[in-house]
Amino acid sequence: MTSEEPVIQLVGVKKVYGKGDALVYALAGVDLTIRAGEFVAIMGASGSGKSTSMNIIGCLDVPSAGSYRFRGAKVEEMTADERAMLRRLHIGFVFQGFNLLPRTTAIENVELPLVYRRVPTAERQRRAIEALETVGLGDRLHHVPSELSGGQQQRVAIARALASAPALLLADEPTGNLDSRRSAEIMQLLVQLNQERGITIVMVTHEPDMAAFASRCVHFKDGLIIGDGVPAEVFGPPSSSAGGAA
Amino acid sequence: MIWAILAMALRQIRRNAVRSFLTMLGIMIGVGAVIALVTLGEGATSKVKSDISKLGDNLLIVSPGADRRGPEVSVATPFTAADLEAIREEVAGVRLAAPTVQKGALVVAGNLNWRTSITGTTNEYLEVRGYEVERGRSFTEQEVTAGQPLCVIGTTVEKQLFPGGEALGQYVRVDRIGCEIIGVLASKGQSSMGQDQDDLVLVPLRMAQRRLIGNTDIGTIYVTVDAAEDTAQTKTDIEDLLRQRRRIQPDAEDDFRVRDLQEIASAMSSATGALTSLLGAIAAVSLLVGGIGIMNIMLVNVTERTREIGTRLAIGALAREVLLQFLVEAIVLSTTGGVIGVALGLGGSYAGTRALGMPFVIQPGIVLVAFGFSAMIGVVFGYLPARKAANLNPIEALRHE
């Protein structure tokens, strides 16, 4: 898989927040290349820059310095609208807090990205149902989020990310609010999507158990990457620094 | 895309039905008030015009006093019998001239009484003002010159003093003078100014002068002009005659006034027109308040739905699509309010014009203006909240609690 062209290429990426004394380097110079078909877990202590790098990878934010190429295109040179189009066409997001629209049925939530892609109504519904069936919620189409369990809500969120058939799926702590059984279900779903559909997945997690489902694990500390390899290597020996991430 | 956005806006509005309704209420009331007031005003104006044209355009009202408005003036030097005679004899084109004197008085019949306006006049008055005797008769020439204590009454007076009974031939006392009722006038209903035209008592001129007022002065003189003659010319002739008779210096102003119906009509319609625009302005202010209400609710909406906006932006909504979505929501709210307001306004003014006996004239112009205005209010007052939504940073919006 690693022989594929890079989907994501970060070179010397820095992200600075604040000014003067309050200056914070959320990312202090990150080089990261992710190829099509990879399933990457990003780990690291709180405040180490995981979410910041996800925001940049997801084209929600731009680096303060350095360069980010998404499928070869320079993201930092794009306008906000161009980045929005990139997200619309190629990227699916799964957020930690689900971020489903309240009082909106599962199918309507899943249809949302397709609305912005101007997919005709009938086709939109067909694909939304298909996506919900993929995540095992074919029988919950017309439930609103408050009628769904946390795991079900997260699966709706995944279905929403899937519905537009993205090349890249970004998940920031997708199991953060779920118990371990639900978490494992979600992870199996992600692995399945990665393997069966070849979707590139980048996922932030605190838990080594979850990271173990990935094919590659990147370890952040203080805005820098301090470890990168197969999960077993990154936190293989119990004494290594990576063990503290949990 | 616009349909998808419209559908989203409608869904959102339906989801918050009560709040949406309350938000629309301001616009509804504003538009409803504009429509109702303008329609009522138009009805009043057109009633005034039709009433006046019914009276004919050959009536001149000659009254003492130099006032510019108002039907009656009493303080100025009155006319004399000689003035009346001169108008009758010397002005070409005068067909009839009916002298009047007026006095408010209590009319008593048995143990009932009624305060009304007593008009001392001649039979010409009936013809000039378009009254007809329904029962009984009018005065004879001899009765008028002798000033006999007789009277002709309107139906309102009859109803008040003789409920359920026949007034004809009965006696009433007007300022303690017993008068026999020799005629009852056919009802004319309300005038365009809202006056009851049946609330009157007519007595012979000489009797009113001598026994009710105590002099031989004449107040207002009602003149009809021969159909063949030019009303404007007759009017000028009367003015010239009266200036001469009243010895008014060439540079002095008239101390009397000759009005024709055109003048009265335009005075009245400018009065109702002024009233209409005043009420319209008040209603427009309430529209403005409605607009501010919409802006307020939309701002609350944007804050409440910050995470939703963040989600939309994250999954690829363009800033202008988010702007459009919130703008469309505001416009749907304001135009829905506008449509309901138009319906309420038309319904209300229909009821109002029926109740006041006025014609119901729908002005398509004002309906369109009110509707367009409410849509515009949605755009104007929805823009700020919508721009606020569109300018949100997706990352911060997603993190918003």
Ligand SMILES: Nc1ncnc2c1ncn2[C@@H]1O[C@H](COP(=O)(O)OP(=O)(O)OP(=O)(O)O)[C@@H](O)[C@H]1O
């Ligand atoms: N909008 C911001 N303004 C100022 N500082 C910020 C902002 N966002 C992030 N930071 C800072 O950047 C650093 C990295 O934050 P980031 O959210 O990427 O951490 P994280 O690795 O995702 O942590 P966690 O596991 O707690 O989610 C932190 O020190 C944080 O305080």
Ligand SMILES: [Mg+2]
């Ligand atoms: Mg984070």
